Amino acid sequence: MRQILVDTNGATVMVAKAPQPKVKDRRTGEIATDAETGATLMTVDVMYAANDEVEILSITVPQPGISGELAMGTPVALTGLVARPWENEFNGQKRHGIAFRAVAVTSLVAGTSQSKAA
Numbered sequence: 001m002r003q004i005l006v007d008t009n010g011a012t013v014m015v016a017k018a019p020q021p022k023v024k025d026r027r028t029g030e031i032a033t034d035a036e037t038g039a040t041l042m043t044v045d046v047m048y049a050a051n052d053e054v055e056i057l058s059i060t061v062p063q064p065g066i067s068g069e070l071a072m073g074t075p076v077a078l079t080g081l082v083a084r085p086w087e088n089e090f091n092g093q094k095r096h097g098i099a100f101r102a103v104a105v106t107s108l109v110a111g112t113s114q115s116k117a118a
Contacts, residue, residue: 013047020042065102084100
């Protein structure tokens with residue numbers, strides 16, 4: 001499947017919603033895992049601001065790639081962010097979109113005591 005590397009230089013990225021386990025099957029509650037490593041996949045919603053536009057992106061990241069405290073409003077760095085177009089058909093209805101995945105989401109806050117003092 002085609003992947004498009006996303007350049008995050010010059011963008012401001014902050015956590016919009018803390019990491020949550022990615023659900024593979026809503027009916028069973030099965031949690032998604034990385035096909036290569038077996039690591040639990042997490043979803044982190046971020047505010048991505050660049051070129052005078054702001055969007056909320058849901059990014060999938062393996063659990064070991066999440067570092068630091070990622071509370072709402074925390075500035076973060078996205079390592080290896082890629083976009084993948086997708087399309088599927090369910091009950092005769094076609095759907096499409098863009099899925100985002102990163103190798104890591106890292107807090108840019110120096111320490112938790114500093115973030116609590118702010």
